[in-house]
Amino acid sequence: MKFIDELKRRNVIKATIAYIVVAWVLLQVIAIVLPNFGAPEWVFKTLTFVITIGLPIWIIFSWIYEVTPEGIKKTSKVSEEQSITATTNKRLNITIIITLIIAIGVSFINKPKTNSSLRSITNKLTIENSIAVLPFVNMSDDIEQEYFADGLSEELINMLTRLPSLKVIGRTSSFAYKGKNEDLREIGKALDVEYLLEGSVRKSGNKIRITAQLINSKDGSHLWSKTFDRSLEDIFEIQNEISSSVVNALSITLSKDQSLFKNDTKNSEAYNYFLRGRYYYELNKGGTETDEALKWFNEAIKADPSFSLAWTYKSMCSWRKTNNSNSSMFAQAKKAAFKAFELDPTSGIATVNVAEILDSEYDFYGALEKIEMALKLEPNNPYVLRNAGRFYTILGRKDESIAFCKSALKNDPIQRTALNYLIAAFYYAKQYDNVKMKIEEFIDKYPQLIRNIIPINVLALESDLGPSIEDAIKANYKLTELYAKVLQSEKMKNKQAERELISQMIKNYSDNPYMIALSFAGIGNKIKAMDWLEKSYYTKDKELVYVNVEPIFKELRTMDRFNNLIKKMNFPK
Numbered sequence: 001m002k003f004i005d006e007l008k009r010r011n012v013i014k015a016t017i018a019y020i021v022v023a024w025v026l027l028q029v030i031a032i033v034l035p036n037f038g039a040p041e042w043v044f045k046t047l048t049f050v051i052t053i054g055l056p057i058w059i060i061f062s063w064i065y066e067v068t069p070e071g072i073k074k075t076s077k078v079s080e081e082q083s084i085t086a087t088t089n090k091r092l093n094i095t096i097i098i099t100l101i102i103a104i105g106v107s108f109i110n111k112p113k114t115n116s117s118l119r120s121i122t123n124k125l126t127i128e129n130s131i132a133v134l135p136f137v138n139m140s141d142d143i144e145q146e147y148f149a150d151g152l153s154e155e156l157i158n159m160l161t162r163l164p165s166l167k168v169i170g171r172t173s174s175f176a177y178k179g180k181n182e183d184l185r186e187i188g189k190a191l192d193v194e195y196l197l198e199g200s201v202r203k204s205g206n207k208i209r210i211t212a213q214l215i216n217s218k219d220g221s222h223l224w225s226k227t228f229d230r231s232l233e234d235i236f237e238i239q240n241e242i243s244s245s246v247v248n249a250l251s252i253t254l255s256k257d258q259s260l261f262k263n264d265t266k267n268s269e270a271y272n273y274f275l276r277g278r279y280y281y282e283l284n285k286g287g288t289e290t291d292e293a294l295k296w297f298n299e300a301i302k303a304d305p306s307f308s309l310a311w312t313y314k315s316m317c318s319w320r321k322t323n324n325s326n327s328s329m330f331a332q333a334k335k336a337a338f339k340a341f342e343l344d345p346t347s348g349i350a351t352v353n354v355a356e357i358l359d360s361e362y363d364f365y366g367a368l369e370k371i372e373m374a375l376k377l378e379p380n381n382p383y384v385l386r387n388a389g390r391f392y393t394i395l396g397r398k399d400e401s402i403a404f405c406k407s408a409l410k411n412d413p414i415q416r417t418a419l420n421y422l423i424a425a426f427y428y429a430k431q432y433d434n435v436k437m438k439i440e441e442f443i444d445k446y447p448q449l450i451r452n453i454i455p456i457n458v459l460a461l462e463s464d465l466g467p468s469i470e471d472a473i474k475a476n477y478k479l480t481e482l483y484a485k486v487l488q489s490e491k492m493k494n495k496q497a498e499r500e501l502i503s504q505m506i507k508n509y510s511d512n513p514y515m516i517a518l519s520f521a522g523i524g525n526k527i528k529a530m531d532w533l534e535k536s537y538y539t540k541d542k543e544l545v546y547v548n549v550e551p552i553f554k555e556l557r558t559m560d561r562f563n564n565l566i567k568k569m570n571f572p573k
Contacts, residue, residue, distance in 0.1 A: 016059055023051045129250050130167035130193040133157045135178040136210070139202040149201040150175075150282075151275030152210070152239065156197065159243045161381045165252055169193055170382035170412025171282070188217020191413070195223070197246060206232045212242045214249050224249045233268045264310075264344060270303035274310050281313060290320050308344035311336045315353050324511070325360045325540035333357065348378025352387045359391060359545055362569045367391060382412035390421045395572060396549045398429035416446050428549040482509070483519055490523040498523060514543040521552045529553070530561045537565060544569075 030047055133156045138149040153174070160168045169191050177187055184196055199212035213225035224245050228238045265271055277296030283289040294317040300310035318333035325334075334357045340350040355370035371391050374384045389405035392398075405422035412418060419442055426434040482505045489498035502523075505516055517532035533556075536544045547553065548571050556562040 016055070019055060023055070027051065129165060129195070129252065130169075131160065131195040131197060131246070131250075132169035132174050132187070132191045132193045133160065134187070134196055134198040135175050136198070136212075137200040139200045139209075140204065142203075145201075145203045147276050147279035148203050148272070150178075150279055152201055152235075154278065154282075155239055156242060158381075159239065160246065162378060163247070163252060164379055166250070166380070167193070167411060168380060170408075170415055172382075172416070173412045173414040175282075176414050183220075184215055185217055185220055193217060195246075195250065197242075199242075203232075208232055208235065208238075210238055210242075212245075214246055232272070235268065235271065236266065265300075265304045265307040267304040267307070270300045270307050270310065273297075273300035273303060274307065274313070277310070277313060281317060284320075290317050293317050306343055308340045308347060308350060311340035311343065312347065312350045312353060315340060315357075319353075319356070322542070324542055325357075330360070330540075346377060348374045348381050348384045351377060352384050355391060356387060359394060360540065360542055362540075362545070364395065364570065364572050368395070368572060380411060382408045382415055382418060385411065386415065386418040386421050389418070389425055393421070393425045393428050393549065394545045396428070398425065398431075401425040402429065414445070416442070419445070428546065428551070430551060480515070483515055483522075486519040487522045511539075512541065512543070513539060514541040514547075518550070518552055521556060524555070526556055526559060529556060530559060530565075533565060534561070537568070 027048060133153055136149045136153045138146045140148075154171055157168060157171055157174065160166060173191060184198075188194070188196055194217060196215045196217050197212065198215065199210060202209040208228075208230055210228045210230075211225070212228075214223045215221065216223060226242075226245065228234075228241070230238060265274075273296050277293045277300060279293075280289045280296065281293035294314060297310050297314040297317060300307055301314065304310070315333045315336035318329050318336060322329040322333065324330065337350070337353045337357050340347070341354045344350055351370050351374040355367040355374065358364075358370065359367035368391070371388050375388055378384050385404050385408035389401045389403075389408060392401035392404060395401075402422065402425045405418055405425050408418040409415060409422060419438065423435055423438045423442065426432075426438060482501055486498060486501045486505070489495075489501060502516070502519055505519060509515060513532045513536040517529045517536060520526075520529035520532060533544070533547065536547075547569070548566055553562070
């Protein structure tokens, strides 16, 4: 007890508490401030280490020394009459109280912002029922009927996705098993689902035979199966019956305002054209597939002008073919997107497409309204989730952007666009360790596509990701590769190569002013960077929406021209 009493007399305990409280507040402030200056992660880690090491030093100091009116003296040499430990005790009490008040204030300021949509993501992680709709097998004599079998499978996915209480694996991941004769239990394990829906389609003229079966992925047992021999005009009824059977088998209760049966058209001809279009849209191998898809969507709209989903996909095709919102293809995409939304304002996909159109025109408040609406309409749809992640990245709301992208990948693990958006979310949040980790994952899955990721080109300058990155940036003089080479030239102080590369970029890619602005910012030419950013604004370059979160532009943020540009774009506060 004498030792404890001596600790108290020398104010060692109080001094230790004061140190811990002050250190904690200091670290919280540092954590808030450092990212605004673009400081690397090691700075915070180093400061944390130094402060931690300082604690035992402080304890030893408090034991050995005492603060007196004459200065710091060894405690052993201070008489009780000279000691002011009582006064020091009071001062330490005041310090602790004041610091605790500051701590409460800092905690309130730094409290993570959540909203209903973000909470819904967390809630979804606990969903018990989960299912994957495997691609129905085309049993028709004509291989050309493949589009019909794929279309049926995708429609069933979309119908089931409308159920908030059911986790439905997205198309990309389900279709990864197309044509593969794998054990259903292994597929269920790989996709982390309890149930699988599979089947086959045989189409001959106007006659169709569809077989569907619901399987428990744990033991391979059948919960439900049925064969439908109908005419093509009955396809909508068949889809509804299959979906209803799944709902009943899984004991899912629908609310009064819930419905799976949302047929955008009753015209079987229009529907057939639409399925053809979507088949080519999903191929998307970088050739003429988008043009072919657009042709069939236009045919579907001719057959049924009120076909909302056909308008939606026409918008998505047109969107693929434009770099900025001043082009004729963008005007076509915009018209189709708003038409689809007008015809069906309850469609999450149509709603999120309108949001993307609006943010391209820098109407971020309008886009935010539509994003939140889409999340309420279809909270399980991977397409809606990944686009929500992209939009919240643009706004700098990093927690939400990362959460939505992760949720999209949970529902569609093999979806490369969602993975790309997650990489971008980490990049713009300056979480570079996570960027590297996810890029490695992307390289493993899609090595042929990695040159399309801008963060990979930035990280290639300093990372140890290996030859895959080098392969990604050396093969062809594509835009992002040129950008990476410009930054590499700057790093190597090769000014001649730098000038030649930028000259080539301006010559071949002047319709992408945002990328040229990135290049000039990367080599430290702030004036030229601003010139091209302003050009990007007036041409309405699609990529300009990331300007407010782009780390490469940190040196531009002190410029009036840059801040005026941000004001004109009117980002939500």
